Amino acid sequence: MRAPDDSPKARIGDVLLSVEEVSLAFGGVKAISGVSFDIRQGEIRAIIGPNGAGKTSMLNVINGFYHPQQGRITFKGQTRSRMRPYEAATGGIARTFQNVALFRGMSALDNIMAGRTLKMNVNFFWQLFRHGPAVREEVEHRRFVEEIIDFLKIQDIRRTPVGRLPYGLQKRVELGRALAMQPELLLLDEPMAGMNLEEKEDMSRFILDVNEYYGTTIALIEHDMGVVMDLSDRVVVLDHGEKIADGTPDEVKRNQAVIDAYLGVAH
Amino acid sequence: MANNAARADTFPKLLVRNAVEFAARPAMRHKDLGIWQSWSWSETLDIVRAYAVGLSRLGLKRGDTVAIVGSNRPKLYWSILAAQTLGAVPVPVYADAVADELAFVLKHADVRFAAVEDQEQVDKIQSVLERLPNLEWMFYDEPRGLRDYDHARLRSMDDVIADGRKALAADATLGAWLDSEIAATKGSDPSIILYTSGTTGTSKGVVLSGERSIAAATDTVNFDHLDENDVALAYLPLAWVGDHYLNFAQGMVAGFCTACPENAETAMADLREIGPTFYFAPPRTLEALLTRVMIRMEDASPLKRRIFHYFIGVARQYGERILNGQSVPLKGRILYGLGNLLVYGPLKNVLGFSRVRTAYTAGEAIGPDLFAFYRSIGLNLKQLYGQTEAFLYVTCQPDGAIYSDTVGPAAPHVDIKIADNGEVLFKSPGMFTGYFRDDDKTAEVMTPDGYVKTGDAGFFDDKTGQLKIIDRAKDVGKLKDGTLFAPKYIENKLKFFPNIREVVAYGDGRDFVTVMLNIDLTAVGSWAERNNVAYASYQELAGHPLVYDMLEKNVAEVNRSLAQDKMMAGAQVKRFLVLHKELDADDGELTRTQKVRRGFVAERYAPLITALYDGSSEADISTQVTFEDGRKGVISARVKIRDMKVEPVAAAMEKAA
Numbered sequence: 001m002r003a004p005d006d007s008p009k010a011r012i013g014d015v016l017l018s019v020e021e022v023s024l025a026f027g028g029v030k031a032i033s034g035v036s037f038d039i040r041q042g043e044i045r046a047i048i049g050p051n052g053a054g055k056t057s058m059l060n061v062i063n064g065f066y067h068p069q070q071g072r073i074t075f076k077g078q079t080r081s082r083m084r085p086y087e088a089a090t091g092g093i094a095r096t097f098q099n100v101a102l103f104r105g106m107s108a109l110d111n112i113m114a115g116r117t118l119k120m121n122v123n124f125f126w127q128l129f130r131h132g133p134a135v136r137e138e139v140e141h142r143r144f145v146e147e148i149i150d151f152l153k154i155q156d157i158r159r160t161p162v163g164r165l166p167y168g169l170q171k172r173v174e175l176g177r178a179l180a181m182q183p184e185l186l187l188l189d190e191p192m193a194g195m196n197l198e199e200k201e202d203m204s205r206f207i208l209d210v211n212e213y214y215g216t217t218i219a220l221i222e223h224d225m226g227v228v229m230d231l232s233d234r235v236v237v238l239d240h241g242e243k244i245a246d247g248t249p250d251e252v253k254r255n256q257a258v259i260d261a262y263l264g265v266a267h
Numbered sequence: 268m269a270n271n272a273a274r275a276d277t278f279p280k281l282l283v284r285n286a287v288e289f290a291a292r293p294a295m296r297h298k299d300l301g302i303w304q305s306w307s308w309s310e311t312l313d314i315v316r317a318y319a320v321g322l323s324r325l326g327l328k329r330g331d332t333v334a335i336v337g338s339n340r341p342k343l344y345w346s347i348l349a350a351q352t353l354g355a356v357p358v359p360v361y362a363d364a365v366a367d368e369l370a371f372v373l374k375h376a377d378v379r380f381a382a383v384e385d386q387e388q389v390d391k392i393q394s395v396l397e398r399l400p401n402l403e404w405m406f407y408d409e410p411r412g413l414r415d416y417d418h419a420r421l422r423s424m425d426d427v428i429a430d431g432r433k434a435l436a437a438d439a440t441l442g443a444w445l446d447s448e449i450a451a452t453k454g455s456d457p458s459i460i461l462y463t464s465g466t467t468g469t470s471k472g473v474v475l476s477g478e479r480s481i482a483a484a485t486d487t488v489n490f491d492h493l494d495e496n497d498v499a500l501a502y503l504p505l506a507w508v509g510d511h512y513l514n515f516a517q518g519m520v521a522g523f524c525t526a527c528p529e530n531a532e533t534a535m536a537d538l539r540e541i542g543p544t545f546y547f548a549p550p551r552t553l554e555a556l557l558t559r560v561m562i563r564m565e566d567a568s569p570l571k572r573r574i575f576h577y578f579i580g581v582a583r584q585y586g587e588r589i590l591n592g593q594s595v596p597l598k599g600r601i602l603y604g605l606g607n608l609l610v611y612g613p614l615k616n617v618l619g620f621s622r623v624r625t626a627y628t629a630g631e632a633i634g635p636d637l638f639a640f641y642r643s644i645g646l647n648l649k650q651l652y653g654q655t656e657a658f659l660y661v662t663c664q665p666d667g668a669i670y671s672d673t674v675g676p677a678a679p680h681v682d683i684k685i686a687d688n689g690e691v692l693f694k695s696p697g698m699f700t701g702y703f704r705d706d707d708k709t710a711e712v713m714t715p716d717g718y719v720k721t722g723d724a725g726f727f728d729d730k731t732g733q734l735k736i737i738d739r740a741k742d743v744g745k746l747k748d749g750t751l752f753a754p755k756y757i758e759n760k761l762k763f764f765p766n767i768r769e770v771v772a773y774g775d776g777r778d779f780v781t782v783m784l785n786i787d788l789t790a791v792g793s794w795a796e797r798n799n800v801a802y803a804s805y806q807e808l809a810g811h812p813l814v815y816d817m818l819e820k821n822v823a824e825v826n827r828s829l830a831q832d833k834m835m836a837g838a839q840v841k842r843f844l845v846l847h848k849e850l851d852a853d854d855g856e857l858t859r860t861q862k863v864r865r866g867f868v869a870e871r872y873a874p875l876i877t878a879l880y881d882g883s884s885e886a887d888i889s890t891q892v893t894f895e896d897g898r899k900g901v902i903s904a905r906v907k908i909r910d911m912k913v914e915p916v917a918a919a920m921e922k923a924a
Contacts, residue, residue: 142301143300146300146302147300149300150299150300156529158301159536209411209412212414212415213412
């Protein structure tokens with residue numbers, strides 16, 4: 001039994017990932033310049049900013065898809081300037097994409113099972129014949145995946161090809177696939193883009209549940225300010241590749257630089 | 268054959284019997300994490316005993332009431348049994364009840380304990396906690412999201428069961444005490460309180476006793492030859508009398524397995540996997556299923572489509588006669604056999620009906636075509652008529668005597684009388700002992716000689732000897748010449764035509780019956796497209812002379828069918844019109860549940876009603892409408908009225924034939 005005064009803040013621990021003085025440029029275009037912030041264990045961290053502020057680039061830097069020209073990234077105490085996506089994935093970073101990136105011809109179940117690939121240890125030979133240890137291992141993974149399906153309440157679409165599903169459900173399957181990796185850090189790139197109000201409410205509930213139930217640290221990019229302010233513990237605001245604010249939702253909301261960036265002031 | 272359940276007079280005693288007689292046979296299945304989990308009768312007894320001890324250690328006593336809130340899940344069924352084991356009374360509540368309704372039932376039943384499914388229900392109860400000072404404990408099945416809740420008055424069912432199990436293991440005398448508790452349960456005590464849904468006024472708590480419940484269920488189990496090899500899928504609301512009777516009570520008596528779907532959305536897929544042998548579905552579910560099949564057939568390849576439609580035609584011709592065991596020419600049998608191989612068999616398999624021996628439908632009138640479709644593909648679909656107060660069955664159709672417009676003769680040991688005003692009265696083995704804490708209401712529905720008033724008007728059909736329900740008794744009126752006028756009966760007959768979406772019939776206190784029709788835009792629109800009928804708006808299509816011609820044929824057919832009934836022959840439709848706009852809930856013409864508000868419509872369209880009765884051939888009407896964005900506008904139209912031919916009464920002739 002847990003004490004009733006166990007506030008959500010008590011879950012937040014040490015720094016899990018920190019970004020220091022990161023700069024990224026594509027030729028002459030500066031996407032990110034000298035941004036630093038950190039993500040703490042167990043928190044929901046939002047990255048917001050107007051279009052072209054460098055939010056998705058930031059996520060791509062964190063999971064190793066882009067390599068910053070300057071700066072360091074420290075993840076679980078290990079500092080490196082370059083990290084490959086594969087290393088990020090095995091290290092416990094999972095992500096979803098702004099435009100849904102699922103295997104459209106495969107069922108929801110198979111898509112989420114695909115998220116377990118990195119956790120499979122049996123060699124290719126056994127898997128090819130689907131025999132012996134490969135079957136035992138698959139059963140174990142299937143159990144884990146079924147728990148995710150139960151968690152996300154998508155039992156009824158388990159066998160449906162993902163391409164036939166409505167957008168909101170595809171997003172949910174994508175979240176399921178990311179969860180299948182049992183990530184320590186989950187990066188969500190606009191998890192609610194294009195959703196209606198009800199789907200947004202559902203998705204918010206799932207994000208909070210993932211954070212609470214699995215204890216997963218979450219970094220998310222989102223445009224819906226209401227959602228961001230309700231969900232996140234801390235918010236970092238980017239504009240034109242620079243950090244202009246960092247703090248709790250309330251602090252950020254009152255910050256003049258943020259208001260200017262969103263309402264548009266001559267630079 | 269006859270079931271010996273009646274020797275046990277309460278459900279806990281019955282569970283003990285089942286654990287001996289059907290020990291290792293499955294009692295319950297539930298799909299969890301994608302796998303069907305099952306529990307045998309002896310395991311069920313084991314769990315229920317532990318659960319009961321756990322509950323008694325938290326203070327549950329004989330006579331207490333326990334709310335059961337949630338969907339069909341094994342632990343909630345076990346909660347019912349565990350409460351009954353201690354002589355407490357379970358009170359199931361609809362899972363989708365809003366907090367206010369929930370508070371009303373929990374307060375009225377004075378519950379001390381509540382067994383609920385999940386966080387949603389816990390939240391709902393906590394939001395009305397200040398109105399429930401007597402509520403002491405809540406138990407939940409699904410722990411998700413509840414970890415950080417204050418557990419001072421909250422426990423997981425697993426913990427309660429585990430605690431009971433530990434106590435039973437530690438103290439040998441506890442088992443004997445529990446046996447004596449089970450022996451002390453009395454058949455005449457309340458076994459369960461089922462609250463009516465409250466669509467007609469506030470909901471009332473119907474008290475049912477154990478011995479009567481078991482007596483009624485034993486009768487129908489024998490009637491439909493159900494035994495421990497049968498399987499049913501419990502997918503209808505747990506708090507509804509239908510689920511409690513058909514699945515819980517019959518399952519306990521016959522010893523059959525009740526399967527719980529994974530969740531509400533997967534019920535159709537689970538149905539297919541489980542392949543029940545006993546099945547119940549309300550008409551709208553059957554209709555939705557058929558629509559889905561037809562839509563999917565439209566997407567099939569031309570060859571498949573032709574095979575499908577050809578054999579559905581064969582089934583329509585011979586299927587029902589084969590199911591009823593009547594004589595069919597050899598050619599018909601061969602074609603039907605082939606159809607079964609190619610179409611009906613696979614179709615039933617997809618729908619999950621392959622193993623169904625007995626299926627029932629009830630609750631509202633079922634369209635004859637819909638009913639005939641399922642019967643023609645070989646599903647033994649029958650009708651029953653029942654009420655919570657009767658613990659379900661009042662009438663049911665025996666195999667071989669099935670009609671779409673009757674609900675069957677009296678169920679075994681049920682006594683039915685028709686009151687002078689046409690109201691159906693019954694006395695049945697399972698009938699309730701009274702409304703909970705409401706003697707006035709109980710007295711209101713009981714006749715002095717011990718019959719229960721159903722509130723429905725009906726009569727026994729001359730041809731079949733089966734009961735026909737025509738309308739709610741309070742809606743039944745009389746024409747000026749004294750002929751019985753049942754508006755819903757006429758409206759339903761018309762609504763079974765796909766062209767007709769809504770009907771309002773008038774006639775109470777008038778010289779004759781008239782109806783106002785609403786066309787179904789999808790059906791009539793597609794007819795217009797196929798027949799090159801050009802139209803620019805709903806209003807123009809509704810007023811089109813060819814549409815009137817088509818609907819006239821429908822009304823004439825209804826008149827012909829009304830003429831078959833001696834009781835109804837005088838209430839044929841003399842004049843009709845097609846409304847220029849769709850009846851709409853936004854304009855207050857329908858309720859939010861899509862039922863016509865007859866009185867309001869009569870007021871709003873008063874000029875049309877006057878015209879229907881004063882003999883004019885058309886009338887002008889202008890009505891205010893509310894658009895979806897809230898703006899208001901006015902629609903005016905000139906509506907034509909058609910006269911109908913009245914069919915001669917044919918009942919006597921039919922009877923002779």
